[in-house]
Amino acid sequence: MSDTITSIQNPRIKFLASLQEKSRVRRKEQKFSVEGVREIMLAVQGGYTLLELYYCDSILQQENLNFTSLEGAKLIAVSKEVYNKLAYRSSTEGVIGLFKSKDHDLSLLNINQDSPLYLIAQSIEKPGNIGALLRTADAANIDAVIIADPLTDIYNPNIIRSSVGCVFTNTIITETSENIITFLHKNKINIYGAALQASVDYHRIDYTQPSAIVVGTEATGLTDLWLKNTTKNIKIPMQGKIDSMNVSVAAGILVFEAKRQRDFTN
Known part of the structure; x- marks a missing residue:
């Protein structure tokens, strides 16, 4: 003392x-x-x-x-x-x-699981959205959250606060989009990008195989690099006047559909 x-x-x-x-x-x-x-x-x-x-x-x-x-x-x-x-x-x-602090290098990601499920967030700027994504990942108990092209470090006080501490309960990786895509292809992990272009309704996808769900910003969505490398683009059917929703809400819908399918088949 x-x-x-x-x-x-x-x-x-x-x-x-x-x-x-x-x-x-x-x-x-x-x-x-x-x-x-x-x-x-x-x-x-x-x-x-x-x-x-x-x-x-x-x-x-x-x-x-x-x-x-x-x-x-x-x-x-x-x-x-x-x-x-x-x-x-x-x-x-x-x-x-x-x-x-801990290291969050891509090389540290454990891929020993039979069928990993990852949530990838590209260039999400608002700490509150990142925190909400981490809460969703914790609730769904997915294998890792990967922050692509991060615009802030994960130890930003606003991220810690908005995640209610879930920044510490998730496996978190930060890396460039290029390296993440290379990693996913090398390990034969399906890439499902949330996008309107050439997409199918999200519930039509089989997420029981190794899967990465990728979300981008509400303003610009995913970059062309991701859109060119997805296994399939997926969308949430919108029934109102707008064509997008908050990224953390969208991620929650997609992740829990993947978990629903996996829980049903196990």
């Missing part, structure tokens, strides 16, 4: 703030911060190394956090003023963890 930090100018506090604000710093230092009891515990359970734990006694309900499971982490008390400067969420729990 250490004395309580009461100044926002403290070097530790300034460093923690820089991790929250700047992707460049997170990548360089290979560290990131996590706010909230559930999210911290999910990160620990997901095999992430907790380096430091910052807590505010006047906010934290200590019975909600199992300190004995956080052995090896340095416990650092902070004042309420300091904690409120660091807190990213409007409703807070008085605890922030400093973690070591």
